[in-house]
Amino acid sequence: MFRDSRQALALLACSGILIAIIAQLNHALAPLALTVSAPGLLIAYAALRLPTATGLAVVLFSGLWLDAAAMTPFGRQAALLGIAFGFLHNAARRLPHEETLVGVVSALFVNLALFVLLAVIDLGALPDSSAGAQRLLADLILSQVFTALAGPWFLALQNGMLTLAGAPPAKRARRPV
Amino acid sequence: MPRFDQARPFFTLGIVLLVWLILPTAVKRVARLGFYELQAPVDIAASYARDLQDFWSQKTRSKNELIEAARDLARLNASYELRLQDDTRLRNEITRLEDLLRLPSYGDFRAEPARVVRRDFSAWWQRLVIRKGANHGLRVGAPAIYSGGLVGRVAEVHANTAVVELISSPGLRLAAVFDGDDRPVSFQGGVNAPLRPAEAMLEYVPLDVFATPASPRRLVTSGLGGVYPPGLYVGEVLTLEASTDGLFKTGRAVLDPRLGSLTEVTVLVPLDPVP
Numbered sequence: 001m002f003r004d005s006r007q008a009l010a011l012l013a014c015s016g017i018l019i020a021i022i023a024q025l026n027h028a029l030a031p032l033a034l035t036v037s038a039p040g041l042l043i044a045y046a047a048l049r050l051p052t053a054t055g056l057a058v059v060l061f062s063g064l065w066l067d068a069a070a071m072t073p074f075g076r077q078a079a080l081l082g083i084a085f086g087f088l089h090n091a092a093r094r095l096p097h098e099e100t101l102v103g104v105v106s107a108l109f110v111n112l113a114l115f116v117l118l119a120v121i122d123l124g125a126l127p128d129s130s131a132g133a134q135r136l137l138a139d140l141i142l143s144q145v146f147t148a149l150a151g152p153w154f155l156a157l158q159n160g161m162l163t164l165a166g167a168p169p170a171k172r173a174r175r176p177v
Numbered sequence: 178m179p180r181f182d183q184a185r186p187f188f189t190l191g192i193v194l195l196v197w198l199i200l201p202t203a204v205k206r207v208a209r210l211g212f213y214e215l216q217a218p219v220d221i222a223a224s225y226a227r228d229l230q231d232f233w234s235q236k237t238r239s240k241n242e243l244i245e246a247a248r249d250l251a252r253l254n255a256s257y258e259l260r261l262q263d264d265t266r267l268r269n270e271i272t273r274l275e276d277l278l279r280l281p282s283y284g285d286f287r288a289e290p291a292r293v294v295r296r297d298f299s300a301w302w303q304r305l306v307i308r309k310g311a312n313h314g315l316r317v318g319a320p321a322i323y324s325g326g327l328v329g330r331v332a333e334v335h336a337n338t339a340v341v342e343l344i345s346s347p348g349l350r351l352a353a354v355f356d357g358d359d360r361p362v363s364f365q366g367g368v369n370a371p372l373r374p375a376e377a378m379l380e381y382v383p384l385d386v387f388a389t390p391a392s393p394r395r396l397v398t399s400g401l402g403g404v405y406p407p408g409l410y411v412g413e414v415l416t417l418e419a420s421t422d423g424l425f426k427t428g429r430a431v432l433d434p435r436l437g438s439l440t441e442v443t444v445l446v447p448l449d450p451v452p
Contacts, residue, residue: 082193127378
């Protein structure tokens with residue numbers, strides 16, 4: 001029980017750090033009309049390494065943290081992250097989930113899926129869809145580059161934080177494909 | 178059993194979403210405020226750190242540079258003194274004409290300068306978080322300006338921060354006029370292509386108004402509706418074309434690129450707000 005809470009709090013602290021870094025990066029990128037977002041990184045470790053309840057709690061709270069500073073309905077990003085968590089958590093047993101590369105690639109796929117989903121839902125709301133599509137494509141490319149570069153560091157940070165909290169993730173057996 | 182194992186994350190998520198859906202709106206609003214106020218100190222601390230960084234970088238300037246800056250500032254102050262005298266004369270003239278013609282006077286504002294804590298520019302919204310909020314008397318709907326014209330309006334007010342929605346945001350519409358023309362046109366932000374200054378859409382432009390890249394037209398606030406004071410610079414119109422119904426023209430306004438790198442804005446707080 002306490003172990004789960006420690007795991008959740010340690011990973012939420014990491015999510016807070018990442019969200020703050022991305023916010024500062026976006027502040028600096030604003031004159032170039034570019035935005036970075038990396039929801040995949042908030043999900044990857046929790047979905048691949050943690051038990052369902054703890055991982056889902058971390059992901060939902062991270063989503064609500066993002067929602068609080070966004071102009072979207074409160075809870076939307078949390079729900080989308082939760083769904084992505086479900087798919088990735090199910091796939092985790094078939095993957096060598098302790099590998100950093102698997103974590104980074106999973107984060108990249110989640111980023112892509114969420115970008116496409118949000119574009120489908122909201123692109124019509126923009127007054128000029130073609131400029132909006134250009135912007136989304138540029139944001140997606142930049143976000144994927146950021147995720148690929150920062151992913152190994154962030155996964156190591158989460159691992160280190162859990163070790164520091166005295167609650168490293170339990171080893172889960174891989175299911176044969 | 179393995180099948181239930183696979184469905185378990187979705188089952189748990191389903192229960193959480195169900196509980197979320199039946200939660201009263203007030204609880205969600207409090208939760209949102211709680212999450213926002215939790216992260217506000219992080220943003221504010223980062224902005225203070227940036228200010229400190231600027232301060233130390235300014236300290237490296239030589240005395241000669243400071244003397245030159247002070248000389249330039251003195252010249253600027255002298256020209257502003259002249260403008261202030263002119264401004265007083267024009268204000269008196271407006272008051273005289275309002276009394277003579279019995280016109281309702283424009284609302285008066287108190288200027289509240291605020292540092293920008295964070296710029297949040299996505300494809301869907303363009304916002305600035307500023308370092309003043311309800312504790313400094315800011316109100317939702319108050320216009321924000323900078324040296325180049327209109328920035329936007331205050332969309333959210335929190336204890337020590339406020340969120341300003343920029344004129345480049347798709348959610349912001351206002352009535353603007355061409356400089357020297359008093360017919361209002363509809364202005365909506367939201368064309369934010371990468372690596373380019375933001376643009377805005379114009380609708381209901383009268384057919385006899387022309388603008389080309391060689392002779393662009395300035396767009397300013399109309400003052401209609403009472404939210405924005407009249408005459409604030411909004412953008413520059415480079416092209417206009419007939420709309421599909423042929424009754425009006427549509428076009429695009431290019432916004433000032435400085436909107437993307439603002440570090441300070443001034444919020445105009447109405448002195449006699451409409452209750």
